[in-house]
Amino acid sequence: METTNVTKLFEYLDQTSDKLAHQSQLTYLEALAEAGDNLFEGTILQSLSPADEEEVQELLDKVKQLEWKQEEVRKAFQLGVIKGMKGAVQPNHSMTPDAVSLFISYLVNKLVQDRENTELLDLAVGSGNLLFAICNNATTPIEASGFEVDETLLKNAYSSANLQQHQIHLYHQDSLQVVPQKTDLVVSDLPIGYYPKDDVASSFELKAKEGHSYIHHLMIEQGIKSLNDGGFALFVIPNFLFESDQSAALHAYLKKDAVVLGLLQLPSSMFSNVQQQKSILLLQKKKEGIPVPQQALFAELPTFSNKEAMQDMVKQINRWFEEQLKR
Structure with missing residues (x-):
């Protein structure tokens, strides 16, 4: 099956967030926002080791040329936020289905x-x-x-x-x-x-x-x-x-x-x-x-x-x- 833009965007957000969270001691939700910022700017905004920067850059290069629709971004972020909430549930962390x-x-x-x-x-x-x-x-x-x-x-x-x-x-x-x-x-x-x-x-x-x-x-x-x-x-x-x-x-x-x-x-x-x-x-x-x-x-x-x-x-x-x- 053809990989959709939602899937591609989520895979980028998810994998980059995991990497940033591990390297920068952030929660997954904090890293998710930074992964989104990197995609918006088209560049890596964090200080990473050369090896990590190369991996994150490779993930970024795969998606930054995509032409996505607004709903595709919303749904990809939705998947990321749901995952992040499972990892660090707080009373005010819930999402409208x-x-x-x-x-x-x-x-x-x-x-x-x-x-x-x-x-x-x-x-x-x-x-x-x-x-x-x-x-x-x-x-x-x-x-x-x-x-x-x-x-x-x-x-x-x-x-x-x-x-x-x-x-x-x-x-x-x-x-x-x-x-x-x-x-x-x-x-x-x-x-x-x-x-x-x-x-x-x-x-x-x-x-x-x-x-x-x-x-x-x-x-x-x-x-x-x-x-x-x-x-x-x-x-x-x-x-x-x-x-x-x-x-x-x-x-x-x-x-x-x-x-x-x-x-x-x-x-x-x-x-x-x-x-x-x-x-x-x-x-x-x-x-x-x-x-x-x-x-x-x-x-x-x-x-x-x-x-x-x-x-x-x-x-x-x-x-x-x-x-x-x-x-």
């Missing part, structure tokens, strides 16, 4: 199809897989920004963005500690758990009455604050979001400031246990005069590999967009 990223890009296109240009913000960009999938599959121009507190993940996002030739604003900051600029669309795969900075959480309406606040609640509030009136938010959320001890406050906040347009439960087969199961929450920030759907979009998505069932589901979702949002 490919099928979910592509499905969310479809929803984004439905929401912004009547716009000439869309500003999009990701509050927890990670290695950029979700954000890049949206940008690569956009049917209208998107100006994207993303925040990420983890420096290693952000370096991989930066390296991947360069190779995909995306002009994306990436910030190494905690998105809960900034005054958000207004945007048309917020899309985030939310981190889940407690937020340790009580002083920062104290300025949020969804702060806990006692103890630490939930970071996923605070990010929903921050996302809605970031939206222009009438703007949309798409969040990947845990299924237990509305069942926690702080869910009453979240319900009240959403009822006050937003319209819940839909909740799409991701296939249970994607997750190893019930506690890990997730859904896609679709919100719109309230604005005077905008039509409120008579019926929200609630559905349990079929397994993404079941093409016939997914085609039927997409037809139903398209019909909802036409009837309820006039899209």
Whole structure:
């Protein structure tokens, strides 16, 4: 079988990362970003022994003449990041699955199809897989920004963005500690758990009455604050979001400031246990005069590999967009 560009790019990234990690005492994820930087610059940026430099140069020469597409780079980096996360798992090291990223890009296109240009913000960009999938599959121009507190993940996002030739604003900051600029669309795969900075959480309406606040609640509030009136938010959320001890406050906040347009439960087969199961929450920030759907979009998505069932589901979702949002 013919070797694809994704395979060639991943083999370069993987083998070079292994070599750089071993020689420079880096983690695989740290080395992955540097391997991407070498490919972007077309030269070796690290100081290596002559023998190692010769090996890395040979790997680089094999791929730097390729003509790749943006999605090929995204998928190759995705494979590298997945491998790196297995080697050094941290609570904040997770990636939005490919099928979910592509499905969310479809929803984004439905929401912004009547716009000439869309500003999009990701509050927890990670290695950029979700954000890049949206940008690569956009049917209208998107100006994207993303925040990420983890420096290693952000370096991989930066390296991947360069190779995909995306002009994306990436910030190494905690998105809960900034005054958000207004945007048309917020899309985030939310981190889940407690937020340790009580002083920062104290300025949020969804702060806990006692103890630490939930970071996923605070990010929903921050996302809605970031939206222009009438703007949309798409969040990947845990299924237990509305069942926690702080869910009453979240319900009240959403009822006050937003319209819940839909909740799409991701296939249970994607997750190893019930506690890990997730859904896609679709919100719109309230604005005077905008039509409120008579019926929200609630559905349990079929397994993404079941093409016939997914085609039927997409037809139903398209019909909802036409009837309820006039899209």
